[in-house]
Amino acid sequence: MRTAKKTSKKGVPFNLLVVGDAGLGRTAFVNTLCEKPLIRNDNANFDPSSAASMSPVEVIPYQTDITLEDGFRISLTILDTPHFNEAIDNENNFDIILQYVESQYDNVLEEETRIKRNAKFCDDRVHALIYFISPTGHGLRELDIELMKRLAPRVNVIPVVAKADSLTAEELKATKQMILDDIAYYHIPVYNFPYDEEEDDEALVSLSKSLRSKMPFAIVSSDRLIDINGSTIRGRAYPWGVVDVDNPSHSDFLALRSAIFSSHLEDLQSITNNQLYETYRTEKLSASHLAMDSTSSFSDVNSGNQQDQVLREDRLRAIELSVQREIEEKRRQLLAREDALRALEEKIAASTTAMANTSVSTLPSTANSASQSQT
Numbered sequence: 001m002r003t004a005k006k007t008s009k010k011g012v013p014f015n016l017l018v019v020g021d022a023g024l025g026r027t028a029f030v031n032t033l034c035e036k037p038l039i040r041n042d043n044a045n046f047d048p049s050s051a052a053s054m055s056p057v058e059v060i061p062y063q064t065d066i067t068l069e070d071g072f073r074i075s076l077t078i079l080d081t082p083h084f085n086e087a088i089d090n091e092n093n094f095d096i097i098l099q100y101v102e103s104q105y106d107n108v109l110e111e112e113t114r115i116k117r118n119a120k121f122c123d124d125r126v127h128a129l130i131y132f133i134s135p136t137g138h139g140l141r142e143l144d145i146e147l148m149k150r151l152a153p154r155v156n157v158i159p160v161v162a163k164a165d166s167l168t169a170e171e172l173k174a175t176k177q178m179i180l181d182d183i184a185y186y187h188i189p190v191y192n193f194p195y196d197e198e199e200d201d202e203a204l205v206s207l208s209k210s211l212r213s214k215m216p217f218a219i220v221s222s223d224r225l226i227d228i229n230g231s232t233i234r235g236r237a238y239p240w241g242v243v244d245v246d247n248p249s250h251s252d253f254l255a256l257r258s259a260i261f262s263s264h265l266e267d268l269q270s271i272t273n274n275q276l277y278e279t280y281r282t283e284k285l286s287a288s289h290l291a292m293d294s295t296s297s298f299s300d301v302n303s304g305n306q307q308d309q310v311l312r313e314d315r316l317r318a319i320e321l322s323v324q325r326e327i328e329e330k331r332r333q334l335l336a337r338e339d340a341l342r343a344l345e346e347k348i349a350a351s352t353t354a355m356a357n358t359s360v361s362t363l364p365s366t367a368n369s370a371s372q373s374q375t
């Protein structure tokens with residue numbers, strides 16, 4: 001859960017990637033989420049001649065500040081992905097999005113290994129990916145499975161059913177179940193609001209359970225204001241009635257907004273930094289050690305006898321140990337820095353007390369000399 005001490009004037013940085021087929025409502029969702037027209041909707045200027053252009057997906061950042069009702073501030077970067085699934089072959093699109101996520105990890109890794117740190121370094125790691133699933137009334141498409149399978153080991157993937165108002169309540173329930181079944185069947189490690197019944201407090205456990213039960217979130221978006229009997233709502237008006245975006249019985253929009261901006265923001269950041277990034281870092285370091293190793297022992301690999309096999313296993317163990325040692329060394333350096341800071345704080349506190357004592361003990365003589373000069 002979010003802790004009050006983390007509230008800062010500048011806003012807590014949060015980077016959110018939104019991915020989904022063109023027309024599924026990414027733009028409307030982002031603008032509804034941010035309560036402002038952050039991304040311009042270009043559908044009005046649609047040019048039929050561009051329909052066959054099949055541009056590859058792009059990752060475009062949009063920066064904005066969000067202030068929640070309790071005053072908590074977020075410095076939000078939305079990463080929009082226009083043209084996803086427009087081309088016939090999506091292979092390139094998966095790679096472009098994955099490369100974007102990994103290149104942010106590479107930047108942090110490079111910064112960590114610098115002797116002199118860059119004080120202005122910007123950590124742009126992606127904290128969550130909202131993936132829009134078509135409201136087809138079926139489960140996942142091959143494309144959905146492939147994208148989530150590739151991205152989920154690198155980023156917290158939160159699947160949502162787009163344009164959920166196009167399904168009846170019954171169809172929506174069945175669709176959600178089919179999607180969950182597919183996620184389980186293909187072992188896709190989506191973000192599932194993790195909790196520990198023994199460690200976490202009751203409120204967090206119950207909230208996480210409730211959020212889990214809503215997955216994949218049914219999303220309805222709209223930046224249109226509609227007047228209903230004198231009260232204004234954000235919604236979508238149909239001949240038969242109005243869908244209220246902020247009504248929990250119409251959509252899961254509010255639950256999702258509050259989870260990513262409030263209750264689970266810290267958890268998403270911490271999983272990104274401590275688990276997803278650490279896994280990437282270990283893999284990357286091991287791969288570079290292995291590459292160095294295989295070039296130096298090419299003849300060993302060719303000979304293929306048992307002795308070589310033992311040697312290779314020994315080397316792998318050595319690499320594993322060296323990565324662990326590196327992580328341990330970083331941890332040790334951090335602890336040492338913390339100790340030094342604590343000592344400095346104690347020193348400052350001691351000298352502040354000493355100064356206060358000195359001024360108190362000199363006060364009477366100052367008072368004396370003042371009264372003497374008056375007489």
Ligand SMILES: Nc1nc2c(ncn2[C@@H]2O[C@H](COP(=O)(O)OP(=O)(O)OP(=O)(O)O)[C@@H](O)[C@H]2O)c(=O)[nH]1
Nearest residue numbers: 021022023024025026027028082163164219220221
């Ligand atoms: N029924 C319904 N329509 C929606 C919803 N969200 C957006 N739309 C409509 O769907 C159309 C496309 O919405 P956009 O937000 O532009 O979709 P997009 O995914 O950003 O599409 P591109 O900009 O083409 O990449 C618009 O007419 C929206 O009004 C929704 O929740 N329900």
